[in-house]
């Protein structure tokens with residue numbers, strides 16, 4: 266089966282910057298066996314989309330790669346051999362579409378939406394049927410898209426690695442997508458949240474979302490000291506390290522004994538001097554690299570968000586036609602939470 270009409274999508278182009286992104290029209294796709302065709306209803310941007318557009322995410326992708334790791338939509342047609350899913354079902358999927366459950370394997374990068382496989386910045390997307398997650402009835406397409414990769418990653422750090430429990434204090438850095446969704450997931454779990462930002466206005470938004478400890482890292486270079494002091498000297502139990510090696514020494518310095526640290530981002534680049542890991546031994550800490558997560562984690566996250574009626578923080582919505590403006594907006598780093606494409 267195939268969709269009857271040609272469809273519009275974006276392509277990464279030469280990956281020399283955002284200006285290389287282009288909108289094209291493609292013929293209706295044939296649906297491979299075991300896959301479904303989904304009409305895209307919402308998509309969400311991640312920092313990674315900026316990196317891919319600049320050619321900085323591993324080897325350059327084919328110029329006709331459709332970007333976008335996160336989205337949600339309706340199944341409109343089934344490939345041969347697909348059963349147990351109906352046309353009209355509202356679905357999303359993890360961006361690593363072959364990682365269904367279990368431990369990370371490097372092979373998941375071979376089927377990565379928006380990177381090694383066509384993604385969501387399109388009117389239609391092909392997805393393996395076994396990667397699909399059905400949306401909870403009351404969850405919007407926008408919310409499901411927004412939770413996506415940033416939510417799975419925050420979930421992996423807080424739940425899988427962090428074993429978060431009520432009364433824990435977590436630290437998350439900056440007010441971008443991963444960090445703000447981590448704040449929201451931690452609040453759902455009954456934990457206290459410490460968060461940093463370059464902006465007092467953004468910290469005010471974080472407080473509205475439930476943050477307990479807020480520190481401006483620009484005006485307070487010893488932000489880690491401020492966070493430790495705000496926990497009565499004890500420190501934090503889990504760190505969502507979105508900035509990476511540039512802030513790791515400071516993050517470790519405000520950890521409580523036995524804290525768990527998920528190293529997942531590279532916003533701060535690669536510092537000239539390596540991080541000081543001495544605190545790992547003294548504090549009996551756990552430091553783990555994090556590579557997103559699997560379909561089961563996405564299912565668990567959406568179920569938790571639905572049960573608690575928590576909406577992911579969406580900073581701004583753009584139409585499909587405004588996708589390039591959405592990229593520019595994310596690159597400007599004025600957002601708090603997620604930037605979404607819908608309608």
Ligand SMILES: NC(=O)c1ccc[n+]([C@@H]2O[C@H](COP(=O)([O-])OP(=O)(O)OC[C@H]3O[C@@H](n4cnc5c(N)ncnc54)[C@H](OP(=O)(O)O)[C@@H]3O)[C@@H](O)[C@H]2O)c1
Pocket residue numbers: 310311312313414415418438439440441442443444461462463464467482507508511512528529530531532533555556557558595598599600602
């Ligand atoms: N390993 C994985 O599986 C995985 C998954 C998702 C994302 N990531 C990575 O995680 C990072 C965050 O992704 P995202 O999509 O959440 O990004 P994003 O939405 O673009 O977040 C950017 C925000 O981070 C803050 N920030 C930037 N530089 C900073 C610095 N040097 N120190 C402190 N905060 C800084 C800024 O917020 P303020 O203005 O508030 O400071 C900025 O607005 C990226 O490096 C991304 O590649 C990794």
